[in-house]
């Protein structure tokens with residue numbers, strides 16, 4: 001490769017930022033520094049004006065506790081961009097926060113953003129425009145499963161096929177990748193949020209106890225499981241008894257929660273099976289060799305890899321630090337745009 005002194009020099013003084021615009025969490029990876037921001041993708045807006053007032057961590061703390069005049073929203077909840085202005089505010093906030101962390105004023109950044117694979121052309125354009133309007137000098141988009149696979153260390157540029165299952169908050173993305181491209185993919189709206197809802201429904205039906213979304217998420221992360229545990233666990237939950245209307249606390253077990261989660265987990269299993277059905281035999285052979293990689297926060301559900309292994313007859317492994325795969329993958333693209341150019345989304 002030819003030595004390009006100017007671009008090298010420019011690289012020293014420019015800011016390169018990779019963003020994982022997740023349905024649950026937004027991560028910002030600054031080249032040379034690593035992941036500097038990791039905050040929930042929540043925005044609190046004024047109901048009347050729809051102007052964003054709190055973003056990220058501050059907004060998530062208000063969830064379930066907002067005054068009637070305000071609304072806490074996740075603009076990417078289902079893996080689609082529901083409101084352009086709010087999404088733009090989110091991107092603007094994270095870009096400016098990353099910029100503030102640099103010691104010297106730097107030129108406008110180059111940005112790589114991960115977008116859900118189910119995003120429509122209009123949505124992709126919206127994210128691109130939002131980043132440009134937020135001050136990016138250049139913006140590149142990459143599909144999240146591709147970024148996740150790259151961040152997880154899968155050989156995405158090789159002829160060897162790999163499979164990644166990224167279970168986030170709003171969506172589960174299944175992708176089989178080979179030679180820079182997605183061979184087979186599935187995107188479904190059953191992921192972490194749905195599991196939280198399952199827990200709410202289960203506890204309401206069984207005990208007439210209504211618990212909040214954040215409590216349900218706590219239950220999922222502490223005792224939620226997909227496969228019998230070596231030692232089953234219990235946890236205390238708090239909510240409002242729907243019969244008496246009074247506050248109540250009760251103890252719940254991992255066995256019960258597993259029952260509550262089973263049908264959504266089965267949907268995820270079946271979707272992966274369905275994707276495997278379409279995979280060409282040569283690549284199936286690669287998958288037998290290399291297994292299936294789990295990424296995203298949902299990869300941390302206890303016993304999930306055992307459950308999937310059992311049902312799919314393949315080795316299943318969890319990526320290192322599964323919550324940061326997309327952000328790290330976006331960072332790798334920035335490190336070597338030439339090498340990974342083929343992975344990027346081309347806008348019409």
Ligand code: ADP
Nearest residue numbers: 022023024025168169192221296297298300301
């Ligand atoms: P997204 O990319 O959609 O923003 P993430 O990959 O950040 O999503 O994952 C967020 C989801 O992972 C949430 O639903 C969260 O509850 C779930 N999660 C995070 N940690 C755990 C854990 N230890 N066990 C189970 N679920 C978890």
Ligand code: MG
Nearest residue numbers: 022168296326
């Ligand atoms: Mg994600």
